[in-house]
Amino acid sequence: MAIDCCLLAGRLMMQSGAETYRVEDTMSRMADTQELSATHSFVTPTGIIFSPGSPHHTKLVRIKNRTTDLEKVALVNDVSRKLSADEYTLEEAYSKLLEIEKVDVMFPLWLQVLAAAVVSGCFLIMFEGLWIDVPAAFVAGGIGYIIVTRIHELTRVKFFAEFVGSLFIGLIGFGAVQIGLGTDLDKIIIGSVMPLVPGLLITNAVRDLMAGHFMSGLSKGAEATLTAFAIGAGVALVFSF
């Protein structure tokens, strides 16, 4: 039970986009409260190996899909802190974690799309664009975000989704400039692709590398680089015509 609880907490955090060292830290803290001594955990973005020391067996869980859901990170962190402070018993903590696994705490899609559209417009002005280009960036950013989410749900290939999304952003920007709704194509595209930028991966990769988790740091860095290439390739395709 204690081991399952630690593994579930670790898996939930990793799936929601926490840093590797934080996952290991949380798991060993939870294990300490359950009088498991000499525990070792090895966390990578694709799987967690947890060894609770003899007489228990070492366990492994596979992490199949990763999303960005910072609220779940905060919730799991809260459960682990309460378990350490003896506010929760092990059973309570485990049932809480099972609850967290099931609930969907994501913001509704329309709100995410609206946020992406607003972000695109804001970045356009922050990068010294003109106010006249804001509507084009707003539309391109919002549509690009919808396309990325939908295609990711359909194909489960993240890089392809990002490629198609940035391709459409490029096309919308190009179209807007052609029919006179925009002036500066470069600024429109830069602003609109900002919601797709792998910010979480970059931050986590750096922090993992600095904490000495080279495997996770490098693999997250590779994921971020591939995402950046996918976005770049999508936009580049528009220019090559």
Place this chain on the structure above:
Amino acid sequence: MWIIQGVLSFLASAGFGIIFNTPKKMLFYCGFVGMTGWLVYRAFNIYSDDPVQASFLGAFAVAVFAHLLAKKFRTPMIIFSVAGIIPLVPGGMAYNAMRHIVENDYLNAISFATGAFMVSGAIAMGLVFAEVMIQIIFRNTFGRRNKTE
């Protein structure tokens, strides 16, 4: 102009908070952290005309504020730092590098790509320096507290 920049960077960072599904209570603070980082970046970029140093300072400010807020609310620090870092990401330079590659202008592409690489490195260093500094400061205060007790 500064007020507009502040408001827009606040909105952009809070918007990223929504995209990353930050807890609702924290959205305001996400926006605040992002605004601080962007204003520091912009002020120093105008003062010194060096985006690398400005990104370092911006990322440093973001990480310091994120750590302080994380200590205050007892939540993981990435909740605040992720949305705050995004405005500093060298999207424009990476875009220009890619565009020059498409136009077979490799010389300019390499100079833009190197710029983007340097800025990313500066952001990383800013994050790490702030983390180390916060750790040293808080360890010292805890140490003192223990001694007086």
